[in-house]
Amino acid sequence: MNQRPLLLTQGDPAGIGPELSLRAWLERDRAALPPFAVLGDPDHLARVAAMFGWSVPIAPVAPEQIRSAFSDALPVVPLSVAVSAEPGRPDPAHAPSVLESIDRAVRLVRAGSAAAVVTNPIAKHVLYDAGFKHPGHTEYLAALAAEGGAETCHPVMMLWSEQLAVVPVTVHISLSEVPSALTTDLIVLTGRIVARELRDRFGIDRPRLALAGLNPHAGENGAMGTEDARIIVPAVDILRAEGIDAAGPLPADTMFHARARGRYDAALAMYHDQALIPIKTIAFDEAVNVTLGLPFVRTSPDHGTAFDIAGKGIARPDSLMAALRLAARLGRA
Ligand SMILES: NC(=O)C1=CN([C@@H]2O[C@H](COP(=O)(O)OP(=O)(O)OC[C@H]3O[C@@H](n4cnc5c(N)ncnc54)[C@H](O)[C@@H]3O)[C@@H](O)[C@H]2O)C=CC1
Numbered sequence: 193m194n195q196r197p198l199l200l201t202q203g204d205p206a207g208i209g210p211e212l213s214l215r216a217w218l219e220r221d222r223a224a225l226p227p228f229a230v231l232g233d234p235d236h237l238a239r240v241a242a243m244f245g246w247s248v249p250i251a252p253v254a255p256e257q258i259r260s261a262f263s264d265a266l267p268v269v270p271l272s273v274a275v276s277a278e279p280g281r282p283d284p285a286h287a288p289s290v291l292e293s294i295d296r297a298v299r300l301v302r303a304g305s306a307a308a309v310v311t312n313p314i315a316k317h318v319l320y321d322a323g324f325k326h327p328g329h330t331e332y333l334a335a336l337a338a339e340g341g342a343e344t345c346h347p348v349m350m351l352w353s354e355q356l357a358v359v360p361v362t363v364h365i366s367l368s369e370v371p372s373a374l375t376t377d378l379i380v381l382t383g384r385i386v387a388r389e390l391r392d393r394f395g396i397d398r399p400r401l402a403l404a405g406l407n408p409h410a411g412e413n414g415a416m417g418t419e420d421a422r423i424i425v426p427a428v429d430i431l432r433a434e435g436i437d438a439a440g441p442l443p444a445d446t447m448f449h450a451r452a453r454g455r456y457d458a459a460l461a462m463y464h465d466q467a468l469i470p471i472k473t474i475a476f477d478e479a480v481n482v483t484l485g486l487p488f489v490r491t492s493p494d495h496g497t498a499f500d501i502a503g504k505g506i507a508r509p510d511s512l513m514a515a516l517r518l519a520a521r522l523g524r525a
């Protein structure tokens with residue numbers, strides 16, 4: 193069994209990440225959570241705990257002390273900067289701590305000090321205002337993975353739950369850009385990574401992939417768009433020729449009901465909302481965002497920063513706890 197702990201990033205300090213980190217630690221025994229540490233500011237987390245009246249001792253630690261500290265206190269690996277944030281009030285000035293937390297978590301995991309990175313949510317537009325050039329964690333983690341001359345990798349976003357796993361082939365782009373961004377090569381590359389990681393990390397011997405069409409009724413023989421026949425059909429053919437169990441393009445409106453979900457292990461959707469609407473509808477509290485294609489394990493809750501409820505103490509920690517459990521499972525594989 194892998195004894196290394198997990199590293200949980202700070203996320204946006206004005207969002208629900210700080211309170212969820214504290215709540216996850218409070219639930220550690222009941223929810224059988226693996227040991228983890230937050231990469232953040234111990235004083236900030238202590239202030240958030242005090243704000244709610246939660247009894248959470250905070251232990252500033254070095255990475256090698258996380259496991260021994262975890263049962264009695266929430267271990268926090270301190271950042272180089274102090275964090276001061278008001279719940280629900282995002283500010284681009286928080287960007288340095290947000291990014292330092294991610295950077296250090298990746299470095300520590302790659303150095304073998306921890307088993308996996310679990311990220312608390314970030315608000316992308318807030319980081320953009322501070323000059324951040326990557327669309328989101330998914331793409332930023334791939335850039336970090338490539339640092340130091342390592343081979344570039346193609347990150348694949350998968351949202352996973354016991355009921356459904358979905359993969360958006362195109363991710364953080366506008367809907368109007370999707371048809372031109374969608375290529376047979378991109379779909380094949382994504383399908384290969386999903387099939388490989390479902391087998392190697394999730395232990396599914398022969399993963400079944402279902403590819404959604406882009407257009408209504410998967411194009412209705414070209415009457416409602418040609419991308420399905422021109423781009424997706426050849427991708428399915430290539431994947432099948434490689435021995436991957438791939439089906440499609442399937443009409444997206446009928447592939448997510450309960451009986452249809454039993455026919456595949458992961459649905460490859462052609463754009464962000466085609467993938468995320470079904471899983472967030474079915475499993476908002478349990479689903480986990482996991483990045484495939486990286487040389488390390490990264491998971492995250494499926495939800496965002498939820499500024500509308502930050503500081504109210506009503507945010508549910510379920511998805512973060514599912515992300516911690518999945519990270520521990522995948523980090524052992
Ligand atoms: N992995 C990440 O870093 C992610 C970041 N985001 C970012 O989050 C920001 C806000 O995005 P939204 O679309 O508003 O989505 P959101 O998930 O933050 O909130 C959507 C709705 O769900 C509720 N909600 C979210 N998490 C909850 C929880 N744990 N317990 C109870 N209710 C919860 C919120 O109160 C809100 O009403 C965006 O800037 C986006 O970029 C969104 C998804 C993932």
Ligand SMILES: NCC(=O)COP(=O)(O)O
Pocket residue numbers: 314327328329330331468481492494
């Ligand atoms: N809607 C999911 C999402 O935006 C997560 O993005 P990332 O920050 O994990 O890349």
